[in-house]
Amino acid sequence: MTKFIETEQQAIKETVIEMFTLVANQIEKAGTSVLTIDRGTAAQVIVFEHKVNSFELKISKAIEDFIALYNPVAIDLRFVLAMLQISSDLERIGDYARGIARFVKDNPEMEINPELIIDTQMEQMLRQVLLMLKTAQTALEEENVSLANSVFEKDYVVNQIKERATDVIATVIVNNRDAESAKQLLRVQDVFRKLERTGDHIKNIAEEIVFYIEAKVIRHKGKLAE
Numbered sequence: 001m002t003k004f005i006e007t008e009q010q011a012i013k014e015t016v017i018e019m020f021t022l023v024a025n026q027i028e029k030a031g032t033s034v035l036t037i038d039r040g041t042a043a044q045v046i047v048f049e050h051k052v053n054s055f056e057l058k059i060s061k062a063i064e065d066f067i068a069l070y071n072p073v074a075i076d077l078r079f080v081l082a083m084l085q086i087s088s089d090l091e092r093i094g095d096y097a098r099g100i101a102r103f104v105k106d107n108p109e110m111e112i113n114p115e116l117i118i119d120t121q122m123e124q125m126l127r128q129v130l131l132m133l134k135t136a137q138t139a140l141e142e143e144n145v146s147l148a149n150s151v152f153e154k155d156y157v158v159n160q161i162k163e164r165a166t167d168v169i170a171t172v173i174v175n176n177r178d179a180e181s182a183k184q185l186l187r188v189q190d191v192f193r194k195l196e197r198t199g200d201h202i203k204n205i206a207e208e209i210v211f212y213i214e215a216k217v218i219r220h221k222g223k224l225a226e
């Protein structure tokens with residue numbers, strides 16, 4: 001029975017890792033669409049968003065079946081709860097990617113001043129968010145608690161960039177005193193908010209990974225004690 005349970009758990013975990021890859025690709029493309037005002041790339045993100053939702057449904061169904069079949073308790077229950085929460089957080093990140101892409105697609109006349117991109121450190125924030133995602137994915141793949149914990153420090157950097165960007169955008173709005181320009185700048189500010197919220201969800205994922213890995217370590221220690 002234990003072998004069957006471990007096989008099913010591995011299948012669920014592999015599906016979650018596939019979802020990680022898709023969501024990271026969505027965020028990367030969404031960010032690129034903003035930095036380059038590439039509406040074609042933005043459209044791709046919007047089209048592929050349904051695949052993110054499909055992954056969450058697939059994982060939820062697999063976990064429901066796992067619970068119904070094996071009635072997991074203790075460590076095994078912690079595993080499926082962690083995977084369920086991770087898939088939920090990944091789905092929310094997918095929503096943010098779609099929101100960023102829609103910002104580009106729905107504003108065909110919009111242009112972003114290259115100096116604003118530099119001053120707000122938008123590109124650096126995007127890279128940091130992607131690094132957080134990839135670090136969390138590797139932490140899950142390798143079951144590495146140290147990697148998962150390193151995500152929290154990276155989230156601090158994301159928050160700092162967002163705060164700086166808010167100040168920069170506010171200063172530009174005050175100096176320009178132009179209503180239409182202010183509307184566009186507030187939309188740009190919303191991109192930073194979505195990236196910050198993405199970072200928050202990745203931090204949640206890292207917490208779930210630690211939760212899962214430490215439970216597995218406890219199980220292994222129990223086997224050694226026997």
